[in-house]
Amino acid sequence: MILLASSIPTALGSVKLTAVSTEQNNGWNHLTSLYISTNLSSRLEVSVAETEKRNGKNAMNMQETFTVYLVETRPVEPLADGRQLAPDSLWRRYSEFEILRSYLLVTYPAVVVSPLPEKRAEFVWHKLSADNMDPDFVERRRVGLENFLQRVTSHPVLSHDSLLYQFLTEVSATSSRPGSHDELMKADSRLRALSATFRVRNPDRRFVEMKHYSDELQSHTSQLLRARARVADRLYGVYKVHGNYGRVFSEWSVLEKQMGDGLQSAGHHMDAYAASIDDILEEAEHYGDQLKEYLFYAEALRAVCRKHELSQYELELACQDLLSKKQQREELATGSVRTFSLKGMTSKLFGQEAPEQREARLHLLEEQIREGEQAVEERRSECQVHVGGAWVDVQRFRQQKDRDIREALIGYALMQISMCKKGVQMWSNTKECFLKM
Amino acid sequence: MIVGAPRGLQPVNGTTHPLSAVQETLSPVPDVTASCHIPNSSSSSSGGGGGDKEVVLTNGKPIETSSPASASSLLNRLQLDDDLEADTLDLYASTETRDLFVTVDDPKKHVSTMETYITYRVSTKTSRIEFDLPEYNLRRRYQDFDWLRMKLEDSQPTHLIPPLPEKFVMKGVVDRFSEEFVETRMKALDKFLKRVADHPVLSFNPHLNAFLTAKDLNKRQGLALLTKVGESVKQAAGGYKLRARPPEYCVMGEYLDTFNQKLGTMDRIAQRILKEQTEYLVELREYGSVYAGWAGSEDALTRPLEGVAGCVSTCCGAMEDLSEGMSQELLPVLREYVLYIESMKNVLKKRDQSQAEYEGRLEAAVIRKQEEKTPVPVEVEKCQDRVECFNADLKADWERWQSNKRQDFRQLLTSMADKNINYFEKCQSAWESLVSQLQDDQAENTNETNCD
DSSP states (O other): OEEEEEEEEETTEEEEEEEEESSHHHHHHHHHHHHHTTOHHHHEEEEEEEEEEEEEEOTTSOEEEEEEEEEEEEESSOOTTSOOOOOEEEEEEHHHHHHHHHHHHHHOTTSOOOOOSOSSOOSOOTTSOOOTTOHHHHHHHHHHHHHHHHHHHTSTTGGGOHHHHHHHHOTTTTTSOHHHHHHHHHHHHHHHHTTSOOOOSSOOHHHHHHHHHHHHHHHHHHHHHHHHHHHHHHHHHHHHHHHHHHHHHHHHHHHOSSSHHHHHHHHHHHHHHHHHHHHHHHHHHHHHHHHHHHHHHHHHHHHHHHHHHHHHHHHHHHHHHHHHHHHHHHHHHHOOOOSOOHHHHHHHHHOOOOHHHHHHHHHHHHHHHHHHHHHHHHHHHHHHHHHHHHHHHHHHHHHHHHHHHHHHHHHHHHHHHHHHHHHHHHHHHHHHHHHTO | OOOOOOSSOOOOOTTSOGGGGGGGGOOSSOOOGGGOOOOOOSTTOOSSOOSSSOOBOTTSOBOSSSOTTSHHHHHHHHHHHHHHHHHHHTGGGGGGGOOEEEEEEEEEEEEOSSOEEEEEEEEEEEOOTTSSSSEEEEEEEHHHHHHHHHHHHHHOTTSOOOOOOOSOOOTTTSOTTSHHHHHHHHHHHHHHHHHHHHSTTGGGOHHHHHHHHOSSOOHHHHHHHHHHHHHHHHHHHTTOOOSOOOHHHHHHHHHHHHHHHHHHHHHHHHHHHHHHHHHHHHHHHHHHHHHHHHHHHOSTTHHHHHHHHHHHHHHHHHHHHHHHHHHHHHHHHHHHHHHHHHHHHHHHHHHHHHHHHHHHHHHHHHHHHHHHOOOOOHHHHHHHHHHHHHHHHHHHHHHHHHHHHHHHHHHHHHHHHHHHHHHHHHHHHHHHHHHHHHHHHHHHHHHHHHHO
């Protein structure tokens, strides 16, 4: 049985949502159905349509060239007379997307936030450019940024964020609120602190498992990406060496009378075969990008688990603190020293304090205990809210991941089939030439 | 030099070396004239020409004059030579009229106290009268093939003898008894024997006959005989230097050199491809295992990921087959032709020597004639005949070799293309069946989530 009470800030003010269900899965679906109707993406079409190079000054006042991306938005519903409005658009650069994402990470710690496409080209096989200004890289990044926006605007929680809306529609959104930027930086350092280790006594077992899974996901996807890059390198070599046949057949054909024509054209086909690998591998990069998305997703999943650990830890700390305060009160009230304390020692050495002093201290402790109890309540509530929301989103993420990976694998297999068909075609053409020898 | 077997039937004596029966008829004069044979497969054809100075054409007609050096006989021979060329080109068309079939197969290892070696079964089926039986089956080892080739080279110096696979293999590097090595060698020996059997002149060589039929090749005896005769051949031709090789043979020589280069290049390319494919295979296997590993930590995605791992594994197997096929078929043929080229170049050299001798003697004779008024000696005319015959044989063999080469390479390259097509087809069908499996899986899962 799940009872969820959460207050979600939206662009329209806070909305309180409660849901009760008997089964975990049904509960999640119930919640989702509540959300779906108000997702931003159901109202607004979002795309990253174009890219452009710009020149400007960076933070250190040095000239630099960077790429900007055109973010287009258009209402899904056409106008009353059936016409489609022209899209609104504004230019954003990659670093602005980064700020947006950091904000979302900090603001919604219970959400597995979609990752951005990679900052620098990683897992490259030798011919693939590692240059950020390379047009193929820019194009793949454009697709990745569009994917990011589409994911967040269709997320049941994230899509309601007002800053997100501003990012999509107002030019000055990220730069007009320096204050919020500082908040971001503070929150960011808090996030960083999450990487420090601390011992949690009673973490939710599901999150321990989830964290373990996120490690596995990260390890497997990065292994796969590395192995893939090596395979691409080798395959490139195999195809290219066949180009040498092209040259030698051509040279040989000069020597021959009857065999000459057949050899010559066979040579041309070998050249074409060797050249075909460039396009094949370039197209294959899309699959790599799909894998990379989930490599980075693993990190986002991990962050959610870490957040749980942090809030659980803070709860435990608060409980511990409260407990010790209560013990102190008991000792003070009964006069017995059960735990070693400096006060106890000094009173033993220098004699008991005056009753007025004791009263004052007791009074202080009572107050502290009240505050402590409130703190524990707050922490507990915080923890529960996080666990509730996070568990729902983790389930959503899992389903999405299964769907996406399955689709990616199908796409990959289709690509392999296409590559094999090309191979059959080219060698059949070559064989025709050999038969004419 | 022909060591001719006597024409007509000769009872096969299991204990006597076939050569021994011929010793008495051995001609003391090195005589190459009898080699101008027409590839006539009618049963009246004979083996090498008669031992003495008698020259006989394979269609049974003896040349009119006893001296082969007379002008009219020369003219006859030249005319027949034209027909000869026309006939050789038809060689591959006339397989129905072939009457000698040989096969090399069934390798077996023999272990004795002294050595370990492989023997191969050599089977012969023939209707030729030179053979006493229509069928023979015996076992031979590489040494025996080597013996045969040596004998052929020495007894038919004007002809191109097909190459044998490499004799020496570095003990540490190559396993002489590995299945692959034995298989490759056997195929090459089979090719060698078939080429000899298909050759209109070589196939009638008595050494071939002995090789195919005799229980015991008495090689040492033959060897002794050989050295004596071989020496005299060398002595006859030695000491003369050719001034100018005629252009048609220059063209041949140039072709051989350039073609040799190209073969070397192709061999290197093929080896490079094999190397790249092997390295690709290593990475591909690792790649497949990563999918399998990932499958272990998932649940809904386990089957799809395992499916991909399986597919990748199938592709690895296909690539292995491709590489194996290439190394077993392509490389041996390239190397064989390199050896062939060497043989051909040797024949060209011998031809040059023969011509040099003739020209040298002719010069000397002309000078003497002018001084002493003696007629041109028979020696010189014999030399001239030799040169003419050599040229004719060489040209015929050259055409045959070109034709064979064209066939061989057409077949080889086509087979290579086929192997590659096969590889891609295997991979394609593996991925296709995976796609339908994945799509079914996808449909199943969409239904599940919709039903909730």
